[in-house]
Amino acid sequence: MLKMNQINKVFRTEVVETHALRNFSLHVQEGEFVTITGPSGCGKTTFLNLAGLLETFTSGQYVLDGEDVSRLGDYQRAKVRNEKIGFIFQSFNLMPDLNLFDNVDVPLRYRGMRAAERKLRIEKALDSVGLLSRKNHLPSQLSGGQQQRVAIARALVGEPRFLLADEPTGNLDSNTASGVMELLHEINAAGTTIIMVTHDPSLATQSHRNVHILDGQVQSDNTNHVKAA
Amino acid sequence: MEIGPIYRALMRNRLGVILIAAQIAFTLTVIVNAVYIINDRGELMARPSGTDEANLFFINNIGYGDTYNEAVVSAEDLDMIRQLPGVTAATIINAIPVSGSGSSTGMATVAGRIEGVVPTAVYTVDEQALSTLGVELVAGRDFTATDVRYRNDSIARGDNEIIITVAMAEALFPGEGMQAVGRTIYDVNQNASVIIGLVARLQAPWPQSSFVENSMLIPEVYIDNSAIYLVRTEPGQRDRLMVEVEERLAASGHSRILRNNRSLEERRAESYRIDSAMSTILVAVIGTLMFITAMGIVGLAVFSINRRRKQIGTRRALGATRPDILRYFLLENLLISTVGVVAGAVLAIAFNLFLVQNFDMSRIDWYYAPAGMVVLLILGQLAVIGPAISATRISPALATRSI
Incomplete structure (x- = not known):
């Protein structure tokens, strides 16, 4: 599903070179639930950005779903993001001026899908996170947990091959976080590959694998013996 | 097309929209009538006198x-x-x-x-x-x-x-x-x-x-x-x-005094000096108003884009291409401008009727209002294109940053 081989990401300024990722290699199989952990500044977010094709890398090779995406142009990367990747962000990143229906609709609009099909998908996605009845509400009218559920619905509505989650429970209380994790496990159980960046060691144990990053490199890659879902 | 979501989002931020639409409406009202007056004066000034003006001169002779x-x-x-x-x-x-x-x-x-x-x-x-x-x-x-x-x-x-x-x-x-x-x-x-x-x-x-x-x-x-x-x-x-x-x-x-040795062209220009000055002033007013309106649109667009940088990054992360982002802001501006030009067309006609009734002006030709609408819609699109292009350069990686 995801193969990163010898990826390097260097940020350059006039005076400083920062190696965010060094010879970074990671293979994720289809259907896996992988957590990425590591201290602040270790390269987790850089990895997430590269895995999600949000940024380009300096050298190395990245194969996603059998396609080498290492040197795709901006337009093609946007299309791959739209069709194959679902994003869940720590601060939800919902559009405050759009109601839930329109928020979930955002990625589908960029796919050129017909309105009737979009409506079916949006309602199904909102229903799957238990918020269909509130489709006309604004994000500000929801709790943090509900907003993250909307963000999950938005990530799922395009039926992506894998989800990238950036600290999805970071802004939630423990009870709400637990509910979101249950939802992610259900999604994973249904066949969607998930890569989740987290600071929380307890969440790292709830995945199939935990990859620990330190100084831009994979320090450890452990299979968890606890069943993910 | 994202007309529905853009419209609904705009309706939740009415103040800026109303201000820009009102500015566009005011500008259209003024320019439609001003252009009409300029053209009217231009036609007046362009009328031939029937004489061979280019080759005529006169001189006053006063004997004593x-x-x-x-x-x-x-x-x-x-x-x-x-x-x-x-x-x-x-x-x-x-x-x-x-x-x-x-x-x-x-x-x-x-x-x-x-x-x-x-x-x-x-x-x-x-x-x-x-x-x-x-x-x-x-x-x-x-x-x-x-x-x-x-x-x-x-x-x-x-x-x-x-x-x-x-x-x-x-x-x-x-x-x-x-x-x-x-x-x-x-x-x-x-x-x-x-x-x-x-x-x-x-x-x-x-x-x-x-x-x-x-x-x-x-x-x-x-x-x-x-x-x-x-x-x-x-x-x-x-x-x-x-x-x-x-x-x-x-x-x-x-024994005589000779005065006013002038060409007919020169004399004609003097006779139409007030009309010519009025046309020049109106052209300046139109130019200034259009510039101010364009700057208003640019200002709103820049403010709106800066306020929504993370949203734009998120849209990019979710699959929006650069043309999608460009189209979004052009469409948003088109909706605001459309409200403005429709209101402006109504105001322009009403203002013309006022001028007709009170200042003995003639009615504007039917095509002035639609032509003015098209001009201001194009002006709006041109004004917003710079900020919109800058929005397309916002990185999708902004979505994952905590700002």
Whole structure:
């Protein structure tokens, strides 16, 4: 599903070179639930950005779903993001001026899908996170947990091959976080590959694998013996 | 197309939208009416006087002293001028077309009738008037030397043979103007004038008057020590002859003052100076308003984009291409501008009706409002394109940053 081989990401300024990722290699199989952990500044977010094709890398090779995406142009990367990747962000990143229906609709609009099909998908996605009845509400009218559920619905509505989650429970209380994790496990159980960046060691144990990053490199890659879902 | 979500999002941030739409509406109201006024003035200024303006100049001659004899001097002067190389023709005339100064009267088809009197400019001229003015005789005949009468205050005007413009003939004889030659008309003193010729066009001295196309030429030279010599030259000779004629007149030894040695083009420009200045001011107002409106649109777009940088990054992360982002902001601007131009079109028409009712203006042509709408929609799109392009450069990686 995801193969990163010898990826390097260097940020350059006039005076400083920062190696965010060094010879970074990671293979994720289809259907896996992988957590990425590591201290602040270790390269987790850089990895997430590269895995999600949000940024380009300096050298190395990245194969996603059998396609080498290492040197795709901006337009093609946007299309791959739209069709194959679902994003869940720590601060939800919902559009405050759009109601839930329109928020979930955002990625589908960029796919050129017909309105009737979009409506079916949006309602199904909102229903799957238990918020269909509130489709006309604004994000500000929801709790943090509900907003993250909307963000999950938005990530799922395009039926992506894998989800990238950036600290999805970071802004939630423990009870709400637990509910979101249950939802992610259900999604994973249904066949969607998930890569989740987290600071929380307890969440790292709830995945199939935990990859620990330190100084831009994979320090450890452990299979968890606890069943993910 | 994202019209629905953009519209709903705009409705949740009404203030900025209303302000820009109101600015666009105000701008449209002003520019539609201003452009109409400019075009109206432009058409007014562009009307031909009927004369060969480019090759005409005139000079005022004012004699003084007991020995000064206007009849003799003007005959000598005209004879001298006509013999100068490069002069096509010259006449003595009481007023200059489109100069702002002249005399007028009213003419009727029935002696003593007050109703239906047609106002007209009066040009008193000698037999070279038509060839000097360069007007086109379309019916009848030109004046001859024997037609010309010389008179002063002691001799009443009396009956005349006259040449009038086709426009005046139509005003006197609706539908039969071209058959006016040979017919008699009467001035307010019931003097009879037989129409011996028609000229295609000769404007009155007052370009703003309602009867600017009505002119009457009388073969008469009025002797009062003051004369205007109108001179027509061959192309390219005017400026040289203006100097030469004045020098020769001054050197002739008669006691006189020479004034206002001017070309007709120059005099015409002076007559239309207020119209021209008004057009310039209105062009400046239009330019300023459009600039301010464009800056307002740019300001709102920049503010809106800066406020939504993370949203734009998120949209990019979710699959929006750069053209998608560009299209989003162009479409958003189009919606705001559309509200503005629709309101502006209504206001523009209402404002024009106000001007029609209160300032005797004519109604704007139907296409002014839609043309103004298109111009402002294009202006809006051009104004927003810069900020929108900058929005397309926002990295999708912004979505994962905690800002």
